[in-house]
Amino acid sequence: MGNPSIGTTLVALSLAAATGAAFAQDAPPNPPSEAVVIYAKDFVAKNLIGNAELNAAIAASTAKHKTLGYDETIILDSQWRVAKSGVEKEAGAADKLKDLAGDKSIDDHVKAGEELIKTARENDVSKWLLTIQEKAEPTGAITEVFVMDGWGWNVAQTGGTSDYYQGDEGKWQKTFALNDIEILDIVEEDGIRYAQISLPIKDGDKNIGAVTVGVDVDKVK
Numbered sequence: 253m254g255n256p257s258i259g260t261t262l263v264a265l266s267l268a269a270a271t272g273a274a275f276a277q278d279a280p281p282n283p284p285s286e287a288v289v290i291y292a293k294d295f296v297a298k299n300l301i302g303n304a305e306l307n308a309a310i311a312a313s314t315a316k317h318k319t320l321g322y323d324e325t326i327i328l329d330s331q332w333r334v335a336k337s338g339v340e341k342e343a344g345a346a347d348k349l350k351d352l353a354g355d356k357s358i359d360d361h362v363k364a365g366e367e368l369i370k371t372a373r374e375n376d377v378s379k380w381l382l383t384i385q386e387k388a389e390p391t392g393a394i395t396e397v398f399v400m401d402g403w404g405w406n407v408a409q410t411g412g413t414s415d416y417y418q419g420d421e422g423k424w425q426k427t428f429a430l431n432d433i434e435i436l437d438i439v440e441e442d443g444i445r446y447a448q449i450s451l452p453i454k455d456g457d458k459n460i461g462a463v464t465v466g467v468d469v470d471k472v473k
Contacts, residue, residue, distance in 0.1 A: 284447035292449035310461040314402035332416035335365025377408035395466035427462040
């Protein structure tokens with residue numbers, strides 16, 4: 253299997269331009285502590301790196317999505333979005349589906365998105381990720397884990413990501429494509445303050461995918 257990073261990065265940049273995506277933030281920076289970052293790195297190193305089943309799932313997903321073009325990427329991601337967040341909230345995604353795949357009703361697209369979400373949430377790797385999330389110490393320190401393949405598609409997850417394709421985000425671009433780490437600012441949701449840390453997943457010295465880990469910053473000091 254060839255390295256898909258160049259072709260996918262071009263698709264990702266096109267998506268970012270089309271949607272107006274940017275990494276700038278209006279709020280003042282509120283980064284997590286170094287202890288949180290180290291905790292996320294250790295969690296990934298101890299639990300995810302070198303796992304044969306995870307590597308196989310990432311490879312299979314990468315191969316599956318290898319031939320997808322720009323329009324197909326938009327359609328699949330938009331189907332996920334309207335199924336996850338609703339047609340009204342994701343009106344832009346619904347409009348794209350009408351433009352690019354108008355042969356189906358919006359209800360059909362929602363159903364297709366529900367199947368995509370079900371596959372990602374209920375596969376064996378997702379169940380395994382949930383197990384290691386629940387075993388993390390201290391209890392509740394890991395708020396979510398989701399894994400991306402070599403093109404930026406969701407392979408498995410413990411929570412519910414708002415989108416299916418991550419290739420237009422730093423979670424994938426900085427990690428898989430640039431072999432770096434992405435550290436997002438602390439946010440609060442449902443009374444929990446957490447930060448997302450994203451890292452590449454390697455098979456030996458080769459990046460094969462990426463992972464985002466949510467860490468409860470009040471449980472890791």
